[in-house]
Amino acid sequence: MPPDLLSPKRRLFLILATLLALFLAALDTLIMSAVMPTIVADLGGLHLYSWVFSTYLLSRAVALPVFGKLADLFPNRTLYLVSIFIFLVGSVLAGMAQSMMALTVFRAIQGIGAGGNFALVYIVLADISEPENRGRMMSYASFVWGLASVLGPSLGGFIVSWVSWRWIFYINVPIGLLSMVGIWFFLKETRDKHEVIEIDYAGIITLVVAILSFLTAFLLGGREYSWTSLPILGLFVLFALSAMGFYVAEKRSNEPILCFDFFRMRGFSSANGLVFFSSVAIFSLSAFSPLFIQGALGQSPFQLGIVMMFLSFGWSAGALFCGRQSNRWGEKPFSLAGGLILIVGCVMAVRFSAGTSLWACAAAMGLAGVGMGFTSIATLLVVQNSVEKTDLGVATSSHQFTRTLGGTVGIGICGSLVTSRFAQVADTLNESALQGRISPAVMDQIRQNFENFFRPDVQQQLLPDVQTALHQAIGSCVIDVFWLALIAAVICLIFGLFLPPKTAGENK
Template sequence: MNQTWLISAVLLALFLGALDALVMSAAMPTIIAELSGLHLYAWVYTAYFLARAVALPIFGKLSDLFAVRQLLLVSISIFILASLAAGAAPSMGYLVGARVFQGIGSGGIFALVYVVLSEAAPEGQRAKTLSLASFIWGVASVIGPTMGGVMVSFFSWRWIFFINLPLGLLSLAGIALYLTEFREKKKDVSLDWSGLVSLTGFLMSVLTLVMIGGRDIAWISLPSALLAVTSIGFGIWFVKAELGADDPILDLRFFKRRGFAMGNLAGFCASFSMFSLFGYAPLFLQGALGHTPLQVGMAMLSLSLGWSVSSLILGRVMHLTTQKTAALAGGILLAAGTGLTLGFSTATSMVHSFLVFQVVGFGMGFVVLATLLKVQNSLGSSDLGVATSSHQFARTLGGTLGVGVSGGMVTHQLLNRLETVEVSLPEKLMVQLKENMENLFRPEFQAQIPDAAKAVLKTAVAQGVWSTFLLVFLVSLVCLCLVLCLPAQDGG
């Protein structure tokens, strides 16, 4: 019974972190209207994801050195306090600062929850237990956007943050009562401070460049060059620090193990493909095909449901197959589904879109769970935290880069198309598109588009997003090649 309560408590913590990444979209227009600071719009998202990405590998390593119970309690506490600060934000700058600490807390939660689930799983049921985490992600993806809209419509946007308090305290209580240490930790701890600082600097500079490059700063500009040079400098420092550390944050020798290297790279590619579709398939369905937001939501829901359902299924039949076979099945489904998106046209029906995205979601669920197990089993139990968080980080990095690269491609293709045709958008609308492609979804933006330009715009959107579909398919093929390279033995 204690084990059931513990798993429920950590899944609740995961739900909070996953939900927080999804409820913001519905609330942002209202937040901007109340707090102003439109120039900081994107940083409400960027600050959160940047902090989360940096925190993931650090908390993963710390979980191998210190008590997971204390680390998880600290992570959830940071998240709750930051949520209260965000809900009470008097300005956009304050909100962005609070989101940084929310990101740190959620990074710790995401790293540690998977460690706890892996350790708390009954003998031979790790896959089944971990599959529950994917189910929680699916539930959050369904509830999140709707919940954000309800909070804003009937209460206040501040409640999308305040709701974290009672749920977070409930999770804290369950973890404090039922979580005990499963692994014996080292008595003499040598923390790799040089590796920690250099890794933080490297990740922040690289991800900042990816997130704001082509949007807030031009790719070919002095700020971009400085960020690139800074990234290289921190990267060199990190490699040197890890090679000379007694107990490195990330032992680079782990990458010599095929299960660790190929599993993480496959997770990176799968997330690159999945989140690129999450980000830009709605642009195609609504901007090019003219489907309603409700129809688009239903089509995109199939991605989340496919991911969740396939993970649950695999978790219950994993004992009947091998991790490589499961990952290979997922890689084939992912490549097949993304390949089918290349056939999307203005005649594509919603049923067809739903089924194609379902295939992609099933592929993602199989790849993610199977490669996580492979990465965990490639290292000893003493390095479970590093193994688990490295896979989480690879997926986070893949999704972030996928959305960033795809966004740059779509924007470039769309604007080039509009500039080369006779009928173009007014300069004011072109500027709004450059600032944020999501303006295409806004009724007030669509109402300003001249009738003569609407057909041209739909064609431009279709061509721009098709380039993303092609990129996603190619990356999915790379993912398939990587899972083919996984060692056949489940322990390798």
């Protein structure tokens, strides 16, 4: 059934059901930060705090390319229903968790469903649109992300205050079931799938091992372990071996998870390179700006939320505008404009100081968000238009995976950078005005990982003036992260120069 044969009513209900499923997964991603302190207080297991987030991220990253390939082989409706079902099963189990270890495992199940969901929403929206109308459809998905980023923290706080943290997972069930009903009734196939159905098991296994080892190394490197430690080096060796195995498997497979010939396409390779470095920049800014705003500037969590809201609004607004105008102006101009705006936001960030106003921070985050909104939509359209329609699933999921990869690598490198810089600054502080005012055990915890400073049990052992000094030290170290984000934004712009000068609808 071609896209133009879908009735307006069927198309509308299908879009709503698809976006509802995306909202469900996006909200779950963003709501956790607001409720984790309550969960830790109830279940204990503080040492697993970060792994509740990390396992979700890892399993989602693994699921993205796998579901993307399967979407080129099997019916989208079946895969979509399976991914939402997996997500709901993980949600129910997470709500019933009696320990942090159990919650960590169940979040991994959620992540698999979320990865399939994230891949399929863009694939389905692209399937039901002609190439010249894909930008508008893709912008709807970005708007949902922006809406979830605004509602997530406040909804999480409300649920924790009035019901129970377990309901942040249980609430997924009625929303997910409603989405499944809409997808069941209104989603029909609109493109031909590959005639030969051959699942690349060797490719899947080697890809999963490569992704897990690579991302885990960046999640732990420079924090839990030094970059030259045996565990981190072992992970990189495992990644190298599995990556080579994946390459061999893909060359031999008739239906590879990722066809390496795609990288010979100028649009595919340049657009994915661009979105990788723009993701490094934007996620580094979004992850570490709160440390500066609360640390060096001494702003409250409420004021921090306002600043970060500008980033979300900027991203959504940029994506909406790009999606609606890309067919008129072309993807390359939007990609270049997005790169330039992202650079401006990063330049403003590296100039932050203790005297920077809250509105200056908001302006920097807003501009960076607009730049990322432009580049995320424009590069997705370039990638989709670079391949045949039968490979739309692989192309779309490769773009989503590259964004996830860029964000994870960026946060990992920046976290290591801040940790090492903060350890030097903390030593200097401890040798001077704060000497003897921080116990060796506490200082050792903070030196190993600056995030330990924000743990309630650590802060209870520090005097107010010591907390202030360490906050300011963290703020000064975060500027190094902003410089790295600026470098990534410049590289992002360079990749934009290599994009093909074609507009939507002129590619394949």
